[in-house]
Amino acid sequence: MSVQSNAARAEATGAAVVAMLRENARTDIPYYGWRSHGSGLLAIAALVGIYIAGVAVLGITPGRFFVGLFRLGDIIGLMWPPSPETWGKFWIYMDALGQTLAIAFLGTIVAAVFAAPLGFLAARNIVANRIVHFGARRALDTVRSVDTLIWALIWINVVGLGPFAGLLAIATSDVCALAKLFSEAIETADRRPVEGIMASGGSRAAAVRFGIVPQVLPVFASQILYYIESNTRSATIIGIVGAGGIGVYLSEQIRVLEWSQAAFIILMVLVTVAIIDAISRVLRKAIIGRA
Amino acid sequence: MTTGRTEAHVIHTVPVLPDPQLAPLFAGYAGAIAAKRRQMILGVAVFLFAVALASLGAEVDADKFIAKIGNFTSYFSRLTHLDNSAYVWTDPVEWFWGLKRWLRLLGETLLIAYIGTFTGALFAFCACFLCSARLVKSATLRLVVRRVLEFCRTVPDLVFALIFVVAFGLGPLPGVMALAIHTAGALGKLFAEVVDNIDLKPVEGVAAAGGSWFAQVRFGVVPQVLANFTSYALLRFEINVRGASVLGFVGAGGIGEELILAVRRFFYSDVSAILVLIILCVMLIDMGTETLRHRLVRMEGGR
Structure with a gap:
């Protein structure tokens, strides 16, 4: 065969x-x-x-598109090789990058500190009052619909240009997002520990402290880590309106058409974001694993 | 668990060990607790150190904050007053004097978000099948697609917009492109995760019946993932509406340009009017997409 x-x-x-x-x-x-x-x-x-219809209304024509694409090609050509030109500038950028990280980290922490009590208020199984619950949810949604950059503009008017305004902007815009996530974590928590504590004569406060907090704390921590990660990205752009960090230099270099320096700054941001992602992944694994 | 309660007439269902045997167990428990506490104290110390370091970096100034927090409230009171120092809500016509223009710009913002999301979702749709290990054999192709998507979502959309404004000129086009690229990256990742979790049996079925790769994807994969994809795209649309509202800050079209001008020129009542419009618009879009998503889920469940 x-x-x-x-x-x-x-x-x-x-x-x-x-x-x-x-x-x-x-x-x-x-x-x-x-x-x-x-x-x-x-x-x-x-x-x-x-x-x-939208493309027509916005006045986007193939002609404009391709002319722009060619110019974009030129720009990308000018970006190579990315370089800070002098070591002095390199250290200035590093300093600004540190500032960006500080803004992201501290902004998230401040947001989380205020979000935790709000989250308990907005959780249906903690505050049974429907009016309070509904009001809290709506208030959170209102603040959430304003972008971080708009908050940055407002805070610059209050505390002046600089990273402090950026920190406050990130904190205000994330309080609500975190509070909403926290309240969802609280609502999905297991009821049995709470019932156990109430049954053995514990007060409501004790039920929350020993029945719910131990359950939700790891979830909170992992969400905070996730927000630090994503805020590292947001913190790079709030500098565009003058609220500190690397964005100040990035927008400046683009405005004066120093493309190789702009490309270098973008690369620095990418590397930093990758490092922060890796650290947060390890930490998250440790936290969730232990819980 | 003390031995003091042990009396002759009590029948123990849980055996209580005699003291000499209990002592090492208690010591071990105390040791474990102490170790945990030490770990906790160390963690808190590291955390506080990081906070202190970050406060230095972010130029946190409590004195300045306390001195200027009054500005925050007074800023809000200025936002709620018209030029003639009446409250804004007493004269809505004067407050929303530019309503026609602002609504047009808001419409432009929505269109930018829509076209950006749609284009980005199309790219993500094409890319997500290419980076699934279950559908594509070539590891190089998968890696390249994954890296490109990662680049697209790591660079913030506003940075893309800054660069595109130089290349394409002022207007909505750079905004649309910036959103589209960022959306392609973000959705590409989510779509790929959905594709990684599909049931492979329909794909094998199509392959066994002699279907080509495209037929396998079209009839084996797409029907399984389409509802999830739509749901993710709708969520992204919500995010992009918010993002499009600030694209104007760098000259990439939409309501943002008007907002930043009003802020910079201290037209307080205009700022509050535009903010109210943006908030209303975002909330309406959120509610609309939420309804749509719930309907999608129900359709899926009914199948």
Whole structure:
């Protein structure tokens, strides 16, 4: 039995199977074609229609797009090689990067300190009063819908230009996001420890302290770490409006068209973000693993 | 667990060890607690040190903060007053004097967010199948796609916008592109995670029936992931509406340009009017997408 004949036999069997399938194929099932997913197609048509109309309304033309793309190519060419030019500037950038990290870290910590009590207030299983609960949730949503950069503008008017304004901006915009996450963690906490403490005569405060806090603390910690990570990214851009950190230099270098320095700063940010991500991953694993 | 309660007539279901045997166990317990406490104190010390270091770095100045916190409240009171020092809500027509223009700019912001999200989602959709180990054999291709996506989501959209404004000129185009690139990176990762968790049996079925790679993806994968993808894209749209509201700060279109001008020129009532519009708009969009997402989940459940 050679390989050749095996292959031939396989082909013959395959052909026989196909012939059999053809013979037995049902022709009595009506095929509706595109009509069977009419509503889906309608939705897609609407989405694409809005898209095309939007492109027209915004005045985006292929001409502008390709001219820009060529200019972008030139810019990327000018970015190579990324370099800070002098060691003096390198250290200035490093200093600013440290400032960025400080803003992100401290901003998140301040946000978390204020978010924890708010989270308990907004949690349905702690505060049974529906009006308080609803009010807390709505207030959180309102503050959350204002971008960090807008908060930075407002805080600059209050405490002046500089990293302190940036820190306050990150803290204010994240208090609400964290409070919402915290309240969700509290709501999904296991009720049984609380019932146990209440059953053995503990007060409500004791039930929260010993029944809920130990459960939610690791979750809180891991969410705080996640926010420090994402705030490192936000903190790089609040400098664009003058609220401190590396963004101040980045926007300045782009405005004066010093592309190789701008590229260097972007690289520094990427490396820093990667390092922070790695550290936070290790810490998160340690925290969740221990819980 | 003291032995004092042990009396002859009490029947213990839990055996209580005699003291000499208990002592080392208690010592061990105390030691474990002490070790945990030491670890905790060390952690707190490291944390406090980091906070102190960061406060130096961020130029935290409690005196300045306390001295100027009055500015914060007075800033808010200025936001709520018109030029003629009446409260803004007493004269909504005067407060929202530029309503027509602002609504147009808000519409532009929404369109930027929509087109940016749509384009980014399309790119993410194409990319996510290419970085799944279960669908693509070539490790190099997977790695390249993953790295590109990572780059796209690590660089903040505003940085892209800053660069694109120089290349494409002022206006919504650089804003759309910045959002699209950032969205492609962020959604690409989420989409890829969804694809990694699919049931492979339909894919194998299509492959066994002789379907090509595209047929496998189209009929084996896409029907499983489409609802999740839509849900993620809607969430991203919410985020992008917020992001698009500040793109104007760097000249990339939308309401942000008007807002930063009003802030810089101290047109307080304009600032508050625009902020109210942005907040209302974001909340409406949030509510709309939430309803849509719930409906999607229900459709999935009903299947």
